[in-house]
Amino acid sequence: MPDATGRDSTDNSLEPLRRHRETLLRRLEAVADDPARVFDAFPEPLLPRPLILPRSGRRPYAIFVLGCGTGQVVRLVRERMASEATETIVVVVEPELARLRRSFQIHDWSEAIADPRVRFAAGADLDLAIRDAIPDAIDPIRNIALGVAILPGEHSPRFMAIREEIQRLGAASDQAFQAAVAGNAKRREISPGQPRLQNGPLRIGSVVDANSTAIRHLASAIGRAAQASGHDPRIRISDQQLDPFVAADDARFVLDADPDLFLSFLRPGSMLCPWRLDFPSLVLVSSSPRLTPIQTFPWSDRELVIVAGEHFAGPFRDLGLDPLIRPLATEVPDVVTLERSPAVPCDVCIVGNLPKIQLAEPLPDDLQRRLGELADLWIAQPDRRVEDLLEGAGLSPSAESPLDLILAYEATRRRRIAAAIHLAEHGFNVRIHGESQWKSELARTAAAECWHGWVDSGDQQSAAFRAASVSLNIGSFAAPDMLNMRAFDIPAAGGVLISDDEPALHDAFDVGTEALAFKKIDELPAIVSDILADPGRRASIAAAGRARVEKDHSWSVWWKWAEARLRERFG
DSSP states (O other), X not given: OBOTTSSBGGGTTHHHHHHHOHHHHHHHHTSOOOTTOOOOOOOOOOOOSSOOOOEETTEEXXXXXXXXXXXXXXXXXXXXXHHHTOOOOEEEEESOHHHHHXXXXXXXXXXXXXXTTEEEEESSOHHHHXXXXXXXOSSHHHHHHHOOEEEESSSSHHHHHHHXXXXXXXXXXXXXXXXXXXXXXXXXXXXXXXXXXXXXXXEEEEEEETTOHHHHXXXXXXXXXXXXTTOEEEEEEEOTTTOTTHHXXXXXXXXXXXXXXXXXXXXXXXXXXXXXXXXXXXXXXXXXXXXXXXXXXXXXXXXXXXXXXXXXXXXXXXXXXXXXXXXXXXXXXXXXXXXXXXXXXEEEEEEOOOOOOOOSSOOOHHHHHHHHHHHHHHHHSTTSOHHHHHHHTTOOOOSSSOHHHHHHHHHHHXXXXXXXXXXXXXXXXXXXXXXXXHHHHHTTSTTTTOBOOOOOTTHHHHHHHHHEEEEEEOOOTTOTTSOOTHHHHHHHTTOOEEEEOOHHHHHHSOBTTTBEEESSGGGHHHHHHHHHTOXXXXXXXXXXXXXXXXXXXXXXXXXXXXHHHHHHXXX
C-alpha cells in the first residue's frame, strides 16, 4: 500500500526487513491496517551533541532507545559507536507494532535494520519483547536494574511511560533474582567452620574471560579432565571487557550452575558468588599476579591457590596464603585424529605471541630506549638477573612502574623475534603462528614470509607441532622457573620440543632424551641441523616426550593431584 509520501512501503525500510529481519517483518505484516488511524508525529528529541556513550570501565553499557521515532537517534548512536570504535547493543523499544511499521514506511531505517548490533524489542509485552530481541543474553531484563543507557527515541510523553515500564520490569527481575539467591544460600547453608566438599561427583562452576585465549584453553581442558573423573563441569566463557550484559549473565549462570566447587583464575571464586559461603575455590595462577590487584580481592581459607611456578607464590604469601606449586599440563591428543588434520610440514614451528605490558601511561622515550638496550643484553647473557641489570643501569622498579616486569616482557618479545630471524637466516623453513604483530616485526628480514597467522589451540595446533621437524618454545623472562603450556603441548602432539635451558625443563623432562634445550640463540642452528640429519633420533625424542607427558604432565594427571589436595583440605 502506498504511504503518505506516495511511495510503496517496500521502497523504504520494509524491503531490508525481508533480507535481515524476516521474523519481525512477519509480525508487522500481521498487524491489521486501520485506514482511519492518524498516527502522532515522530518529533525528534533534544539530545546533546556529540553523544557520550557511557561505560563501566572499558565495558560499554547497552543502549535502550525508547520509542522508535524516525530512526534518527539510532543513527546518531551508530555514528558515535563508529567514531569511538565502540561495540555494544542498541535496543529499540517500541510497544506499538503499528507505530513501528509506520515509522519503517515513511523513514529510512535500512542501515539500522542491516546492523546486527541494533535489536528491535517490539510489542505490548515488553518483558517478552526484550528477551526475544536479545536471545544471546541470559538475563537481559535484570541488566536494566544493574545499568543500561536510556535515550528517548522521540520527544513524547510515551518516552516516560516506556521508561517507567522497563524500569519496573528490571526492578522486578532483580527482586526475583535476589529471592532466588537467598533461597540458594539458605539451602546451601552450613554450620560455622571451613567449607566442606561432599563425597562423590562434584558440580564444578567456572566463568572465564573470552578475551584470554590461554585461560579459555585452561578452563576447558581442566573441565574435560574433571569430567573424565566423573565430575560435572559447568564453564561459561563470557566477554568480560565488552559484553554489556555480562554482569547479570555471569551471576545468573553461577546461580543456575549451583556449584560444589569453583574453578577460578587469579581471583577467588567467591567474587562471582558472594551469597554462598559453603563452597571452596580452586584458584589456578598461570600468569604474573603482579599485573592484577590481588591485594584488593576477598581472599579467605576457602581458596586453594595453585601457582605454576615459585616465582608467582610470593605475592600470595604476602597476603597470608599458602599456595601450592604445580607445573601446568596439557591434553594428550589422539594420534589418529592428528594424522587426519591438515598441517604444512616445516623444519621449525614457532607458536606464540609477542608479549607486552599495557601501561596506563607510556614510558618516556629515553627510558624505553634504555630498557630495549637492557633487553638485548639480557638475551645475549640469559643467566643475568633482572635486578642486577636494572641496578647496573641505575633503575629501580616500583608498584606504579614495574620496570622488572616491563623489561622481562620486552626481552621475551625480542628473543622470540630474534630466534625466528636467526633460524630463517640460516636457511631453515620456519613457520610461525601467532598474533598479527609478528608480520610487522619480521618485515624486511629473512623471516618476512614466515608468519602464517593464528592457529587454534587443540588439534590444529597439535597437528602443526607434529608436522614440524622441531618446534621451538621460548618461555618468558618474567617466569624463569616455570614452563608454559606449549612446553607440554609440543611433546604431547608427538613433536620435538626445543626450549629454554632452565631448571624447570630438566624437572619436567629428561633433556636430550625427551626434549632439547638451548641457552643462546646462536646455538639453535646446530641443534636443528642435528635433528634434521638424524630422523631416527627425532622419532625417538618425539616418542619419549609424548610418553613422559602421558605419564606426568597431562591435565588428567594434574586434576587427580589437585582433587586429592582439595579433599585433603576440604574433605
